Structure formats: C-alpha cells, structure tokens
Amino acid sequence: MARRDPRLAVLQARVITALWGVLANRRLPTLWRLARLTGPLVHAFSRRERQVTEINLAQVYPELADKDRRRLARASLTHSAATMLELGLAWMAPPKRVEASILEVHGRELLDAARTEGRGVIVLAPHFGNWEVLNFWLSGHFPFTAMYEPPKIAPLDPVIRQGRERMGARLVPTNPRGVAALLKALKRSEAVGILPDQEPSWGSGVFAPFFGRLAYTATLLPKLVARTEARVVTGVARRLPGRGFAIHFLAADERVYSTDEGESASGVNACVEAAIALDPAQYQWEYKRYRKVIQQQEGRPDYRRYRIY
Incomplete structure (x- = not known):
C-alpha cells in the first residue's frame, strides 16, 4: 500500500x-438545503455509495418496489x-448554539434510572442521524467515555479529538487498553458509547441476524455487561430537517443481557433495527454490513474480487 504524502x-x-469552520457558522436550514x-x-x-446503499436496501426491504428503494437510497445519501x-x-x-439545536430529548429517564441504581450505562449508538450531536449531548450531561479510531488523514486527529472532547467526553483507543477504560468507567456508574453496527475483525464477533440476514456482529457488549452489570440503551440523534435534532434513548432488546454471545449479538442487531425504524432514510446504508458473510461464503480472506460490495 502506498504511503500517504505527509505534505x-x-x-x-x-x-x-x-x-x-465555515459550515459551523451556517444555520441549519442552509445546511439542509x-x-x-x-x-x-x-x-x-x-458509484460505490449508490450501489452499496441499493444492495443493502434490497436485502433489508425486499418487499419495496424498485422505485421506492431508489427513492429511499437518494434520501439516505x-x-x-x-x-x-x-x-x-x-x-x-458555540456549545449554546449546538444545545439549542437539540429540540427534543426522549427516554432520558432510562439513563437516569440506571445511574440512580448505581449502574453504568452502555449506549449503543448506530450510524443513524447525526451521531456527533448525540456525542455532544451525552458528554455534556453525563460522564461519558467512547472508543476512538484516529482518521486516515492523520493531521485531522487533533481537530476531531478537540471537537469530540470539548464537552468532557473521554476518548479511548479501540484496543484492549480502551476496553479496560470502558470497564473502569462502567464500574464508576458512568456512561460509555459503543458503535453496534461496525463490522469487527475476524475473531471478534459472531454471525447474528440483521433484518433477517446474517451479519458479522461484535461481541464486546456481553463481555462488558457480564463484568459490570451495566444497563444498555440505544441512543440516536434524529434529524429534524432544517430545524434541529431529536435525541432518542430506547430500551434495549432484553437479549443483549444474555451470556450467550450469539443471543446477545442478535439483541444488539434488534436494537439497531428499532433505531432505524424511527426513520430508515437516516441510517447510513452505504456501510458494507454484510461483507464478511460474502467472504465466508466465498471462502476468501479478503474482498479483492468485489469491486463494489
């Protein structure tokens, strides 16, 4: 792989x-336009974003007419x-301006109840709506820790870190040291964030149903729950186009508390499905959620044969 030119x-x-910086000064109606x-x-x-989105939508909504899936694909992009x-x-x-853009908060009592019981809270935050706004709200209202992987453009790292940490969030690496930090935060009855729809590396997940089709799903959650007795909620920032955002916290599918990794992973995917049901167009369908199923079926260790998916 060619090295990126540092200059x-x-x-x-x-x-x-x-x-x-320029876009930060624009009003939400302008950004939506x-x-x-x-x-x-x-x-x-x-081509890549369009085709992956359309492939995924064909898998999860086979009952839709082709024209309706194309309309949903355009709305999603x-x-x-x-x-x-x-x-x-x-x-x-300015933080006050971001806070003012959050017009509704639903389900906060789920987080408050867990902390009242002295439990930590694991927030499953799928790629829905604007997850950076969700991070802003969570880190401004609770002690909050989340895993973080540096961007491919390395000089952007301090900019992104400052943006995500400015309300008090603590970012930890996506490795065993980061997992240890999540465990410590949960034992302090704090909140942590996990992206439940990122496909893990081989050996770090199991196949579990996602909209009726198997998808390789991380098994970090049951390990965290088993060691901390934390409560689990799903969190999203749903976009109210041109107006602002509505924060939603949803009770987790009870299977997430299972000690069986396959059962827990099925519960995680059900949580993501419940969030998507709020507005399917706001999910990031261009992510290759079923990639490892294809790899396994084809018996190949990589994806070089697949130019799109």
Whole structure:
C-alpha cells in the first residue's frame, strides 16, 4: 500500500478544517438545503455509495418496489451528506448554539434510572442521524467515555479529538487498553458509547441476524455487561430537517443481557433495527454490513474480487 504524502495530508487537513469552520457558522436550514443539493449528486456520480446503499436496501426491504428503494437510497445519501455538512456545527459551533439545536430529548429517564441504581450505562449508538450531536449531548450531561479510531488523514486527529472532547467526553483507543477504560468507567456508574453496527475483525464477533440476514456482529457488549452489570440503551440523534435534532434513548432488546454471545449479538442487531425504524432514510446504508458473510461464503480472506460490495 502506498504511503500517504505527509505534505498532501497536511494540506487536506487544512482545507477540511477550514471548510468545517465555515459550515459551523451556517444555520441549519442552509445546511439542509446544501444537503438536498449534494445528496442527489452523490447518488448520481458516486458509484460505490449508490450501489452499496441499493444492495443493502434490497436485502433489508425486499418487499419495496424498485422505485421506492431508489427513492429511499437518494434520501439516505442526502442525510449522509447532511451529517458531513453538520460536523462543523457539532465540533466547532458555540456549545449554546449546538444545545439549542437539540429540540427534543426522549427516554432520558432510562439513563437516569440506571445511574440512580448505581449502574453504568452502555449506549449503543448506530450510524443513524447525526451521531456527533448525540456525542455532544451525552458528554455534556453525563460522564461519558467512547472508543476512538484516529482518521486516515492523520493531521485531522487533533481537530476531531478537540471537537469530540470539548464537552468532557473521554476518548479511548479501540484496543484492549480502551476496553479496560470502558470497564473502569462502567464500574464508576458512568456512561460509555459503543458503535453496534461496525463490522469487527475476524475473531471478534459472531454471525447474528440483521433484518433477517446474517451479519458479522461484535461481541464486546456481553463481555462488558457480564463484568459490570451495566444497563444498555440505544441512543440516536434524529434529524429534524432544517430545524434541529431529536435525541432518542430506547430500551434495549432484553437479549443483549444474555451470556450467550450469539443471543446477545442478535439483541444488539434488534436494537439497531428499532433505531432505524424511527426513520430508515437516516441510517447510513452505504456501510458494507454484510461483507464478511460474502467472504465466508466465498471462502476468501479478503474482498479483492468485489469491486463494489
């Protein structure tokens, strides 16, 4: 693999940071109008995002007519564009302005009840709506720890870290040291965040149903629950287009508390499905959720044969 030119990386980081700074000063109606212009362009010209989104939607909503799936794909890519355009808001805008954009909070009592009982809270945060706004709200209202993987453009790392940590969040690495930090936070009755829909590396997950089709799913959750007796909730920041956001905390599927990894993983995927049901267009369908199933079926250790999915 060719090494990234460090000078190019610095230039890219400066341009992206400047763009985020400009967008941080734009009102939400303006950002949504830009997303509505950008989303159709992504659908038309970005073959990878369009085709992966359409492949996933065909798997999870086979009952939809082709035209309805294409309409949903365009809407999903528009929301993905909106999330990217809103990063400046979440990371750089004055905190009072970001807080003011959160118009509704549903289910906070689930977090409060767990902490009253002296339990930690594991927040499953799927790629739905604007998860950076969810991070902003959580870290501003609770002691909050989340795993963090540095970006491919290394000079962006301090910018992203500052944005995510500015309300008090603690970021830990995606390795055993980070898992140990999550365990300690939960034992202090704090909240931690986990992305439940990221496909783990081989050996770190099991196959479990996701919309009726097997998907390779991480098994970190049952390990955390077994060692801390933490409560689990699903959390999302649903976009109210052009107006703001509604935070939703949903009670977890009871299977997440199972000591059986397959049963727990099935519960995790059911939690993600429940969040998606709030508005399927706001889920990031361009993520290759079923990739390892194809790898296993084909008996291949990698994906070189698949140019799109």
